[in-house]
Amino acid sequence: MAERAKGMVIHVKTLKSNELAAARSLLVNLTLRENRSKYKRSALGWAWSLVNPLATMLVFTFVFRFVFGIEAPAGDPSGLQNFGFFLMCGLLPWNFLSAGLSSATASVVGNASLIKKVYFNRSVLPAASVLSANTNLLVELAVLSLALVVVGQFVFLYLPVAVVVIVLQMFFVLGIGLTLSALNVYFRDIEHFLSILLMLWFYATPIIYPITQVLDNPRLSAAPIRTLYLLNPMVHFVEAYRAIFYHLRMPEADTILYMFLSAAVSMALGLWIFHRVEARFAEEL
């Protein structure tokens, strides 16, 4: 017992400030590397990151707008009514979550050769994956904003709020990413579970349909269903993005509060789990 307690001294020792600075510069380096390598061997380069959501938008608009006849609500107060824009405001943050979680989950196992040979702050690996996906989101949102300005929606007024929402979502995703990347060391099939989870989660989030289709639907009006539906943090993130980019208004106060809480809980859980198991990464991999 005494032996164990002594071993703990190293665990508990807090990060020194120069170690933190080193971790930060490593994080920047890894993120840049991931960004560069993602589109390195393709002729269109960065343009690829825009082709994918555009193609999805065309397909989804065709299927859900024209085949199923889902109507986008009118922007309030913006007055905009366009299914494509409505869809993108939910799809882009969703793509960030999905890409960020997938690459973060694989990040620790995928860098086994590094972990076994060099010491560095391990949490930098999932963090770099999430940051790289986040860079993508920023580029896509910038293009979306330009397109919105062209049709007369002056979204730039809400830029500071957008930054807050993006940062909160980033921490929300990072917390889950830390958890999954650590668990993936012990259970290599986490990646398969993640793809199933993402599929269910996608439909439980108002991306291809307006949230009113659920909340105002008499068949779904039972209290437990509503409560369960609203527990999903992504519902609130998507609603916040929509408020800013589609409706041109501030997100509701309780939406912001809920996003803040989800980000905090996710990060607390992620850091706790990650730090509990990271000491054994080098021998378990």
Add this chain to the structure above:
Amino acid sequence: MSEIAIQATEVSKRFRIYHERNQSIKAMVLRRRRGVYEEFWALKDISLEIPKASTYGLIGENGSGKSTLLKCFAKILVPDGGSVSSKGSISALLELGAGFHPELSGRENVFLNGAILGISSAELNRKFDEIVDFSGIERFIDTPVKNYSSGMYVRLGFSVAINVSPDILLVDEVLAVGDAEFQQRCANKFQELKSSGCTIVVVSHAMEMIKNLCDHAAWMEHGQLKAHGEAQDIIEMYLRQVAHNTGEPYVEPKPEPEPEHIAP
């Protein structure tokens, strides 16, 4: 009393030897357990002080825990008992592979490794040519390292590890893979590092090398420290024991005879 670079206090490390290992949720649910394993102490109460600016050799038979101890020094493994404290920046070159990413080119790996070791990109840019020069593999610097020969791998890894001017350099076994010329260059570089105050810990089975290079040595056996002290004495004790175990008589090493012919 000189300064201490690395202090190990009763360091113990336990590994799990799996007889059955369920590495997926599916298998775990089906078999209702994570696995069947035995515990195995790879290190048991190792206490060691490595003085600053010394060259320290770790010797011992295969599986005696040398690499494990070095990984504890490098913070890659966390001891299950005891503690390691060290002063200054650590650069490690462990077994084959310097922590390179196989898919990335030599160039990218130099930058990645530098970043991991905490070197700013400005400084790396400045040192890049020196690193590549020392490794002697300019021609292959843009080839993915998975296509390197083991010697090239070590050359590049070693060049990064020493050129980032660490306070402590940990080297495991790797130098044997380099050719004679590279080994000579490394030996010179070690002297240079040592005189600038760098502490070097080397694991090797090449007793001649340890003898030439190291001033102190420690002898490990079955995860325990058998003896430590002056490199000369420890190596002699070790070789005596090896000779005893194999039944061969222990012979004092003689100076090498002059070669008769040298190709012009």
